[in-house]
Amino acid sequence: MPKTIFEKHSPYRKGYTLPANDVETKLESCFPNNFRRKEKIKLPEVSELDVMRHFIELSHNNHFIEKGFYPLGSCTMKYNPKINETLVRNEKISGLHPLQNDDTAQGALEILYELQHMLSEISGFANVTLQPVAGAQGEFTGLKIMKAYHNAKNNKKNKIILPDSAHGTNPASVMMVGYEVVEIPSNKRGMVDIEALRKAVNNDTAGFMLTNPNTLGIFESQIEEISKIIHDVDGLMYLDGANFNALLGIVKPGKTGFDIMHYNLHKTFATPHGGGGPGSGPIGVRKDLIKFLPVPMVNKKNGKYYWDYTNQETSIGRVHSFYGNFAVNVRAYLYLKMLGSQGLKRVAENAIINANYLMKKLQDHFLVPFKNEYCMHEFVASGKWQKDKTGVKTLDIAKRLLDKGFHAPTIYFPLIVSEAMMIEPTETESKETLDEFIQAMLDIAAEAENSPETLKAAPLNTPVRRVDDTRAVRELDVKFEW
C-alpha cells in the first residue's frame, strides 16, 4: 500500500509558490506575541510532483462509477455528466462570494430560482428550499418544519412514526429535533402494515416518515390511505426522497398525500457523490408550510432576483451558513435542463426496467423476498439461501463481487431482510453491464456451493485483501504519528 504523504516529507521541499509580500508591515507589529503559536505546525514538505503522484496513486485504489458498475442500493450511483463538471468550474460560479450584492450575482440567483421552481414542479410541491446540504440535513429541516407547524397550531405532539425499513438517518433526524420514534413493522408485501399504523397513530403523532418507493424498492400502494390516517390526527406526511429517481415524470409525490419531501440531488440529479459528499438535500413543502422554510429563499421582483427574508419570523431559521451547496445545486440545474420533460420520464422508466430485469434474472439463484411485486428502481435480494446451505454470508458475496470488478450492493440494509443485498442499477447502465453482473452473481452462487472458502477469503485481487474492521476499532489509530 502507498506510503502516507507524511512519509514523503523532506525538509524545505516546496509544493507552492507565492508572491513576495509587498507590504512593509511586520508580523510582530500585528498582535502581541502571546497570540503566536508556540510550536510550528508539522505538515509534510513535498513537491507538486510528489503531491500529484501521491494522490493519483491513491486514486487508483478506488472503485468509482466511471470504472465499473456500482449497484449500491439507495445511493443511485448514476453517471455524472462531464459537461456539468466543466461548467461549474467557471470563475463566475466558483468565484462568487455568498455575501456579495444580489445585483452582482443575478445569474447565480436565476439558476437557483429556476431550480427551486423545477424541483417544485416535478414533485408537485408549492416551493422548495435549496439550503440543506444532504439528505439527512433535509430530513432534519423537514422535521423542524413539521414541528413549527404543530407549534404554530399549538398541537401537542411528540412522536414520529416510521416503518422498520426506514433508513438510519430517519430515526436519527427524529431524535435531533427532539421527537420520539415509533417504529412499525412492514407487511408481507414489504409495505407499511396499515393495521400496525392505525394502532400506532394517536394524538401524539406529529407525522409519518416514509420512503417511497420504500427501501425495499416497492411503491407503497396504499399511500392514499396512509396519508389519510396521518392527516386525520393532523399529522404530516414526510417523504424521504432518496428514491425519487423511480418517480421522475411518473408520479408527483406532492399529489399523493405527502406534505414535505427531501430530494437527494447527489442521487436523483446526477451530481457526483464525491467520495462521500458534498451532496444537496433540498426540501419541498405544500403551500401552507412555505412560511416555515429556512430563510433566505430566492425570489424575483420586477425582473430582478434577490434573497428573500420575508418569512424570517415564521421560518425555522437556518441550517447552513449560507445558501446550501450552491455548486452542487448548479449541477442539478444543468442536469434537469438537459433532461427536459422527455428525459425526465425516461430516466425513471429505464431505472425501473433495469431493476426489474436484474430481479427477474437473479431470483432463481438468490432469495428475493418480495419478488411477487414488481420493484421500482431497486430491489432487495438476500444471501440467506447461501448462508443456510453453505455458510457463505452476504458479506462474502459482496467481497467476491469486488474481485469481479463490481462494487457491492448495499448490504445488511434494510434491516428487515436478513442477509440483505439492496441492488440499484440506475438507468445509466446498459443491458450488457447488467448481464455481466448477473453472470458474476450466478458464478458466485455456484462458487458458494463448490468452493465456499474462496468466498470467505474474498476479495483476492483488490488493492488490499479483506480489511480487519475489528482491529481498526480495537487499536484505534486515527492519526499518523511522525
Add this chain to the structure above:
Amino acid sequence: MPKTIFEKHSPYRKGYTLPANDVETKLESCFPNNFRRKEKIKLPEVSELDVMRHFIELSHNNHFIEKGFYPLGSCTMKYNPKINETLVRNEKISGLHPLQNDDTAQGALEILYELQHMLSEISGFANVTLQPVAGAQGEFTGLKIMKAYHNAKNNKKNKIILPDSAHGTNPASVMMVGYEVVEIPSNKRGMVDIEALRKAVNNDTAGFMLTNPNTLGIFESQIEEISKIIHDVDGLMYLDGANFNALLGIVKPGKTGFDIMHYNLHKTFATPHGGGGPGSGPIGVRKDLIKFLPVPMVNKKNGKYYWDYTNQETSIGRVHSFYGNFAVNVRAYLYLKMLGSQGLKRVAENAIINANYLMKKLQDHFLVPFKNEYCMHEFVASGKWQKDKTGVKTLDIAKRLLDKGFHAPTIYFPLIVSEAMMIEPTETESKETLDEFIQAMLDIAAEAENSPETLKAAPLNTPVRRVDDTRAVRELDVKFEW
C-alpha cells in the same frame, strides 16, 4: 486486456446531444445526390458512460510522469505544472481562430512575441520562429534556412556533417531538404573527433549538425574549434537543442558558435508530451539569418502586436498551416515566466546534479563508457557487462525496470554504445526517487547473475507481458474488423 471501443457498440446507443436543426433547408437540396456517400460510416454507438469507462480503463494501462520515474534519455520527461493545464483551457486561448483579426487577438500575440523574445534571450540568438511543431520539423526548418543562406550566396554545397551519435531525425531531416549526410565518428571521450571532422570538411560542406550536450550527455568542449572549422568553409553550425535543459542559464548556445538551433518545448520547457505529442520545435537564428525564417513572425509596432510578413520574399516559406502549436507555446511562455532567471539556472543545475549522482552510483554495477567525463543532464550506461557474463540484454533490463514501477531509459541509442541505456532523470525528480531507482538497478544487476531467466521473461507484473513485436510486423493488423 480491454475490449476495443468497437466491441462495445450497440446500435442506436448515443453518446452525444445536439440541438435540433432549426433551419428548414433539406440536405437533398444542398448538392446533387452523386456527391453523397454510398455506405453509411461505421463507428461505434456507445454512451457517454461507455466512453468514459473505456478511455479511463485504457489510461490505467499507461506509465506516465505522474505515476513514476520516467528516465527516458533525450526526452526530458520532467513534471508538467498543473497551472498551465488550467490556464490554456481558457476559451480566450482555446477559442481563438488563426485567421481572426490581429486586434482581436492582442493577448495571444503578446504572449507569442514575448516567447520569441525569451527564447532568443536565453539562447543568445537574434530571433526565434515558433512555427515548427516538433523537434524534427525544427531541424527541417533549420536546414532549409541553411540552404537558403547558401543559395543566397550562391554557395554550391550539398553535404551536412554529423557525428555518429546523432539522433535519427538529424540524418532524416538532412535527406528531406535534399542534402547528403556525412557521418563522422566520435572520439574516446565521447566527443566529436576533430581530426575526422577536418578530413570530412570541404567546400561541399553546407553545415554541421550537433547536439550539445551530445547524446552521450557530454558537453562538446571543443565547440569553438569545431565552429571555426565549419565556418572556415562558410558552413553553418546547427544545434539540435533537444538537450538544452542542461544549459539553461549556464550557456547561451548562440554565443558558442552555433548559427541555428531548435528548441524542444515539450522537453526543456515542461509542456506535456501528450503520449507522443503535440510538441513544439521553435528555431533560433543569428541575425543575418532572420530574413530566412518562416513567415509570419510576431512583431510589435506602436504598441500593437501583429503578424509580420515582411520577409515573405526571402523567407523559406511555411512549414505549418498557421503559426505552429500555439497552445503548446503558451504553456512554455507560462513556464518561463514562472521560472524567471533564478529558476532557469536552477533547473539546469539540478538536472545536471541528478544525472551525475545516478552515474556515480551506477558505474560500479553497469558499464558507463564515458564515466571519466562529468555528464550534463543525462548519461549513457550499457548492459554489456551483463550481456557478456549472463546473456541478459539491455532489453531485458529495461523490461525488468517496468516491473519495478519505473519507465525504462532510452535503449539502444545512441548507436555508438552497445547495449546502450540512456538515462535522464530531470531536475524535477527527488533524491529519494533516484535512490529507489538505483536500488532497482542494483537489484537487477544481482538478478542478472542469480536468475537471468527472470530478466529474460520480464516484465512479469505489467498490464501485459512481453509484447511480440515481430508478430506485429509479420501479421500486420492495423485496423479492427467488425
Add this chain to the structure above:
Amino acid sequence: MPFISNTDKERQEMLTAIGVEKFSDLLKNIPQKFIVNKNCCLENQKSELEISHKFYKLIAKNISSARVNSFLGGGIYDHFIPAAVDHIIQRPEFHTAYTPYQAEVSQGTLQYIYEFQSMICELTGMEISNAGMYDGASATAEAILMAARKSKRDKAVIAASLNPLYKKVIQVYTEGMDIELVEVDIENDLQNLKKVVDNQTACVVVQSPNFFGNLEDMFAIEDITHSEKKTLFITVVDPISLAILNSPTEYNADIVVGEGQALGNPTNYGGPLFGFLATRSKLVRSMPGRIVGATVDANGNRCYSLTLQAREQHIRRAKATSNICSNDALCTLAATVYMSLMGPKGLNEVATQSATKAHYLATKIAELPNYNLASNKPFFKEFTLKTPIPAKEIINLLTKKDILAGISLEQFGMDKNLLLIAVTEKKSKAELDNFVNALKEVPNA
C-alpha cells in the same frame, strides 16, 4: 439521452425478459390516479450545446469576486488555491466514488481521509479529528450537542462575538434538544462570562479570531470555562490562522471546530464548504461524523477503514451521535491536497501575508479622515471599520469601481455604519492602495 444507456430495442428485450408487455405493466402498485399522464413538467430537453450557451449567458450577469478587488470574508475567504488541487479532485476516481463502505476498493478515499484527520489534528493540537462535517456552522452546533451529551448538561454559553450565521444554525440544532443557549458579551468584559458559567454549563463556545476579526483572550476564557470541571471549551477557529496563532491545545480547548473552506476550496457562493471537528481522545465516542482508522488486511498489510461506526446513524439509528450520513468529503480532499502542497512554510506564509496586509490596510484606512477601526483589539486578517456613511452605500459605490468593499453588518442587525473587511495573501499592495483611494473618494465621507 446520452446519459441513458439502453436503446428502445434493448428496453423491449428486457421488458420481454421480465415478462411484461409494456413498461406501464411494471407500475401496477401505483394507483392509476397518481400517474402523471402528460409529459411532466419541464421545458424541452436541451442539448449540451444549448445548455452551455444558456449557462454562459446567465453567468455573464455574475461578477466573480475572484477577478475584482474583493474584501469579502465573514467566514468564507478567497485564499490562493494551487491549480494542482482541482486536478486531483476532478479525477473521477475520487469524485464519482461514494462513501468508502467497501474498504477493499476504497483505499484511495480512506487513506486521504486518514491523512486529512492527521493534518487537522496537527493544526489544532487535538488527538482525533473526524472526516468532516457540512460546514463550520453545523460543526459548531454538533460540538455543542456533543458537549451536552457528554456532560449531561443542558446549558451552552456562547460568546456574542461568534459569527451571527453560526448562531442561527446553532439555535436550530439545539432547540429541539432542550439546550438553553446563553449569549454573553466577552469582548468588553470577561466578568460577564464568569457570571454565567455554572454547574449546568455543558460548554463555552468562543470564536477566535471572532466574527469581527478580533482575537479573543483564549487563555483567560479557558480559565473561567474550566473553573467548572465538566464544562467543555469549544473553540471556533480559522484553520489558516493556526499556522501562526496559538494552537487550541495551548489554551486547553476540548473541542475545536471551524470552517475548512479556506483550505483549498473556492468560495462557490457559499457552498460546498466543510466543517472540521477535532477533540480529545476521551471524547471520541461522543463524536459525530465518520472516522477513518488504520488497520491491516488479511495479509497483514497496512490499510484503512471506517471505524467506530457504532456511533453512527446506520448502526445506532435514534441513539446515534448525529444524523449525518453524506458529508462534504470532496472538499476535505481539496483541503488535504492543499495542505500537502503548501506545507508548514506555505501555510505560514499565507497566514503571515494575510495578517500583515490586513494590518497595512487597516492602518492606511484609519489614517483617512472619518474612517476608524471599530475596535482597538488585536485582529488577524479581518477587521471592522466604522464608516462615516452607511456601509451599504460604500459597498454600492465601490462595486462600480470593481471593488467589493466588504460586508455591511447592518444585515446582521448591527450598526449600519459597520463594514467588515477581510484581506488575504492574494491582495497586492497596489490593490490595497486602490481600495484606500476609493474610500478616500467616497462623497460625504
Add this chain to the structure above:
Amino acid sequence: MPFISNTDKERQEMLTAIGVEKFSDLLKNIPQKFIVNKNCCLENQKSELEISHKFYKLIAKNISSARVNSFLGGGIYDHFIPAAVDHIIQRPEFHTAYTPYQAEVSQGTLQYIYEFQSMICELTGMEISNAGMYDGASATAEAILMAARKSKRDKAVIAASLNPLYKKVIQVYTEGMDIELVEVDIENDLQNLKKVVDNQTACVVVQSPNFFGNLEDMFAIEDITHSEKKTLFITVVDPISLAILNSPTEYNADIVVGEGQALGNPTNYGGPLFGFLATRSKLVRSMPGRIVGATVDANGNRCYSLTLQAREQHIRRAKATSNICSNDALCTLAATVYMSLMGPKGLNEVATQSATKAHYLATKIAELPNYNLASNKPFFKEFTLKTPIPAKEIINLLTKKDILAGISLEQFGMDKNLLLIAVTEKKSKAELDNFVNALKEVPNA
C-alpha cells in the same frame, strides 16, 4: 521552485556523493568563457498567482471566436466538442506519457491509436492509417513525397483550388526533393488536368470540398489521374464531410489526407492540429509516421505495439520515409474520443446541420442586393461570397457587432472582394439571420 524537487541540503549531499565540492566543478568540459556569469536572462520568477493574474489580464484582450458569432473556417472549424473529450485528454495518464516505446506499460496509448487508425480507415475507406501527422498541410506534403518515392517520379500535379497555405507548406517540403509542382485550375475545365498528367506524374492532389468550399468532381478527376497507371490520386478531405460525402474509396483515391482538428479539437489559434494520412495496403511501406499494430504478449493475450518501425528515422535514419518523430498524438486521442461519442449518427448530424445551415445562409445572403456567391458549384459547409466592398472592411465593421464574418481572400493574393464563410452545426438560425441582417446594414453595400 515547486517544480524542482531537491532542496539545497539534498543538492549538497549529492554533490558530495558525486565527489565534487560545488556545482561548478561539474562544468569542467565547458570553456569558461561560455559560462554565463550573471543571472540570465529573464525577469524575476513569478509565482502561480502572479502568472495567473498576468495571464488573465493578457487574454482579456482576446476575443474568443467560440463566444461570438463566428464564420471563420479556411481549414480550421469551430465544431461542437462534447465536454467528455477534454476530461479524457487531460488525464495525466495520457498527457504526461510519451511515445509508447515500452509497449508493456503503454497499452493505453497504443490501443487508442489502434482505434484511431481503425476509425480513420472507416471514414476514408482506406486500408491503413498512420497514427497522425502534424497537420493537414504537412500530411499533404508528406503524401506527395510518398507518391514520388513509390512511383519514382518527380512531378506532382496540384489542383489550384487547394488551400493556399497547404500549397506553401508543400512547396517547402518538396523543393529539396527536386519535385516539380504543377498547379492546374480544375474548377473551370478538367481538360487542364488532362493536359498535364503524363508518365512523369507521381500524383494528382485535389482537395474536396476545396479551399473555396466547393465540391470537386472527384470521379472525373480520378479517371484522368488513373489514365496514367502509376499516378497516385491524393485527396485532401474534411473528415466531418465524410459522414455524408463520398468516401474517397468510392472514387479510388490512393492516399487520403486531411486536417483532423474538426474532430474534437478546439481551434486554439491554429495549433495544435493533427493531420491524418491513410492509404492502400500496398503502399504501407512507403508511409511516413507511426503505425500501431495488434499482436499478442508472452501469454498469448491480445495487445498492441508500434510496428513497421523499419520505415522510421530512428531505425532508417537518412533512408527513412520521413523525419517525423513526435507527432500530435493527444489531438488524435481527442479525435478518437470525439468519434466514439458522436458515433455514425452524431457525425452524420454534424455534417448535415453544417451543410444545411451553410446553404440556408448562402441563400439568404444571395438574396441581399449586391451580394453574390462567387461560384455556382455545389458546396458543403463553406462558401465564397463576392462582396460589394472589400471583404476586409466588412470584417472590420462586423467585428464591432460581435460577428466574425469570415476570411478575406485578399490575404492569399486573390480578389479583395471575396469573403470565405464557414458554417458549422453550432450556429443557430438566429445567429445566421443576425449575420444576414448585419450584412444588410453594411454601408455602401
